[in-house]
Amino acid sequence: MKEKKPLIYLNNAATTWPKPPAVVEAVTASLAAPVFGAGRTAGTEGEDYPSLAREALARLFHAGPPEHYIFTQNATDSLNLLIHGFLAAHPGPCHVLTTALDHNSVLRPLHELEHEGRISLTVVPFDEDGTVSPAAVREAVRQETRLMVMAHGSNVLGTVQDVGAIGAMLHEHGVYFIVDGAQTAGHIPVDLGTLQVDAYAFTGHKGLFGITGTGGFYLRDPDAVAPVRVGGTGTDSFSLLQPREMPEKFEAGTPNYPGLAALAAGVECVLSVGTEAIAEKAERQTAMMIRTLKEEPNILVHTAHPALPIVSFSVTGMDDDDLGFVLARAYGVVGRTGLHCAPLVHQAIDGGKGCVRLSLSWFTTDDECRTAARAITEVARHADHSVDSA
Incomplete structure (x- = not known):
């Protein structure tokens, strides 16, 4: 029987794996004990996981109060x-x-809202280095511009945007600023206490090492956003209107207690390591992989200098799905192929064909990076380069 290759999991930009032991233990403990939730039980024993998670996030992002962290799916x-x-x-x-x-x-x-005629929309392009310049954003601002929503980090190119400078400029023009931190939370230092960001969205199952079905956002001014999902909160139940206190204003229904137990434990793991150390390791490992891949002329690397642990590439003469299949089956290297839910990026970098993305985590080893890079190089050398992958 053919020996099975050891799994090299490099799809952490989608969902991190493995999870820290403390996260697994926290989920197990939460399921082994009765649910404790303020306003939802008369019990006094057990962990208040929502509060633990809010407090950990406030320390990670250097901004409070903890009640301004709202939990979602x-x-x-x-x-x-x-x-x-x-x-x-x-x-x-x-x-x-x-x-x-x-x-x-x-x-x-945003495009659904534009299609419904509820907003007008401008999509600001990015430069050759994979960043959106504050000057380009400034040029797009109009008198009627009220809102900007943008990614902090690209899930394809691994670049990080200067949301500090962009936010400062937007606020000079009275524009509300929502930042998607799905790829940056837990991977790089984020100081919401100083960044001019009005709202910052995050997810639990990526760089924060939690489990799927968890996420949330930090909201600086609760009055700037109306609740659009309302229901039971366990508090002020005589009122038939949604409470306006935080966090109840935006949280309706029973929370995902096991998920929030995992999120609290995952954030504590990030805090114990430090985002500076996490970012430094990621930068070193991605640079090492990219150097190896660039030595093979049949490999086109799309991430020149990623600030996030993301390496995206194509091989001449190979469809990205085929390439991903070979890497997984023959070498045990698990990444992700396709458009990565970012179609406009791929229109710019590969004509909309898609590519292979490998994404690392704190638990990825140097040996895994070297093995994956060698596997890609070996496949590229044996590909039929006379065939156009289009």
Whole structure:
């Protein structure tokens, strides 16, 4: 029987694996004990996981109060609630900005709203280095611009945007600024106490090492966004209107207690390591992989200098799905292929064909990086380069 290759999991930009032991233990403990939730039980024993998670996030992002961290299903859910909630709180004509780097979690809600005639939309392009310049954003601002929604980090190119400078400029023009931090939370230092960002969306199952079905957003001014999902909160139940206190204003229904137990434990793991150390290791490992891949002329690397642990590439003469299949089956290297829910990025870098993306985590080893790079090089050398992969 043929020996099975050891698994090299490099799809962490989608969902991190493995999870820290503390995360697995926290989920197990939460399921082994009765649920403890303020306003939802008369019990006094057990962990208040929502509060633990809020407090950990406030320390990670250097901004409070903890009650301004709202929990949702994921970053996509957060962005939808923020976008629709902002429009509900600010009726009337609205011009919105986003970027060609963005994920469909931003692009689809905004294009649906444009299709319905509720907003006008401008998509700001990115430069050759994979960044959106503050100058390009400034040029796109109009008198009727009320909102900008953009990704902090690209899930394809691994570049990080200067949301500090962009936010400062937008605020000079009275534009509300929502940032998608799905790819940056836990991977690089993020100081929401100093960044001029009005709302920051995150997800639990990527760089924060939590499990799927968790996410949330930080909201600086609760009055700037209206609640668009309402229901039971366990508090002020005589009122038939949604409470306006935080976090109840935006959280309806029973929370995902096991998920929030995992999120609290995952954030604590990030805090114990430090985002500076995480970012430094990622930069070193991606640079090492890219150097190896660039030695093979049949490999086109799309991530020149990623600030995030992402390496995207194509091989001449091979479809990206075929390439991903060979890497997984023959070498045990698991990445992701296709358009990565970022169609405008791929229109710019590969004509919309798609590519292979390998994404690392804190638990990825140097040996795994070297083995994966060698596997890609070996496949590229044996590909039929006379065939156009289009």
